[in-house]
Amino acid sequence: MARKKGRDISGWLIVDKPAGVTSTAVVGKVRWALDAKKAGHAGTLDPDATGLLAVALGEATKTVPFITDALKCYDFTVRWGAETTTDDAAGAVVRTSDRRPAPDQLAHALGGFIGDIMQVPPAFSAVKVDGERAYDLAREGARPELAARPLWVETLEVTGMTADTSDLRMICGKGGYVRSIARDLGRVLGCLGHVETLRRVWSGPFDVGDGVSFDQLDRDNAATLERHLLPIQSGLGDLPEMRATEEGAIRLRNGNPGQVIGSADFGTEVWVSAQGRALAVGRYMGGLVHPSRVFVLGGSA
Incomplete structure (x- = not known):
């Protein structure tokens, strides 16, 4: 069967x-x-x-x-005083500190984590090292050397604070590791830290x-x-919308450049609709869209 x-x-x-x-x-x-x-x-x-x-x-x-x-928003809590193998509460504690950051110290330190920054992913992450996942190597007891990666951080601010924890909200671009932010903040402040809780609030x-x-x-x-x-x-909100003509829709469905109605700069990536439904994504070139993705819709869309 x-x-x-x-x-x-x-x-x-x-x-x-x-x-x-x-x-x-x-x-x-x-x-x-x-x-x-x-x-x-x-x-x-x-x-x-x-x-x-x-x-x-x-x-x-x-x-x-x-x-x-797209940009993403995270709410998270950092617990100060301990660094862990995983940079969150699931890992084993590897170092501790009796120091705790004062509010003004934390506010000053956050400035170094906003804008274009370089970030080393956690040892327990899906980053590949010589063809193997870093978390697989870490589970075997290895400490893989991970290269720093660029990250855009739009905002990073304190939303709450106790003696041992700080609540933060971060808006960042693709590839950000909140656990790395907590780890690196703890090191800069000299008090060590790890993520206690993490919640993604929105994405694009x-x-x-x-x-x-x-x-x-x-x-x-x-x-x-x-x-x-x-x-x-719903996932194409950052792209301009163009509407396909009747003939243009037929051509686009077959993967060919099709005529559209609307305006955009030459070479702009756009999405094309037909009868209120997404039809394609492509480059706008002088009244035509050259498709890079075509949506073949049958049922719900």
């Missing part, structure tokens, strides 16, 4: 991920709950982190890079307040969950 492949369903489902569940497990649960043929996510959350996980279904998976590259156009809970994926039927599905173009 042939294995059932699932439904052709396209769009975005925003899930409020709980702690203790991997991002991959959330995607698998969404795919099961909606009987979807294809699913993926835009930006991994650590298992102990909570908050927004944007799950792309079907043709929406073609727009994942636009969300991955998506907000955790618009998401479904993980429990709903078990409790609600597919028809109920589909009411929370966002259209493909």
Whole structure:
């Protein structure tokens, strides 16, 4: 008997991920709950982190890079006085300190973590070293040498503080490790630190307040969950929209340059709609869009 492949369903489902569940497990649960043929996510959350996980279904998976590259907002708590193997509360403590930062010291230190910075990923991360994941090497007892990577930090501010912890909010670009921010802040301040809790609040156009809970994926039927599905173009908000002409839509569906209505600078990346649905993404060149991605829509979109 042939294995059932699932439904052709396209769009975005925003899930409020709980702690203790991997991002991959959330995607698998969404795919099961909606009987979807294809699913993926835009930006991994650590298992102990909570908050927004944007799950792309079907043709929406073609727009994942636009969300991955977008700004993201994190709320997190740093516990001072200890550095851990994983740079969060799940790891073993490797160094301790009796020092604690004063509010003005912390505020001054944050300035060095805003703008274009260089950041070394945590030892327990998915970064590849000679073809192997850093976390696999770390679990085997190795301490892989990871190269610093550029990161854009839009804002980093204190939202609360106790004697031993500080609550922070960070808005940053692609590839940011909150655990590295906590570790490096602790070192700069001389008090050491690690992430105690971490929550992603929003990512690009998506907000955790618009998401479904993980429990709903078990409790609600597919028809109920589909009411929370966002259209493909929800992930394309940073691109200008152009409307395809009737003939242009036919050509674009076949992967050819097609005529559009609208205005944009020559060479601009745009998305094209036809009858209110996303049709393609491509470059605008003098009245035509040359497609780089074409959305083949059957069912929900």
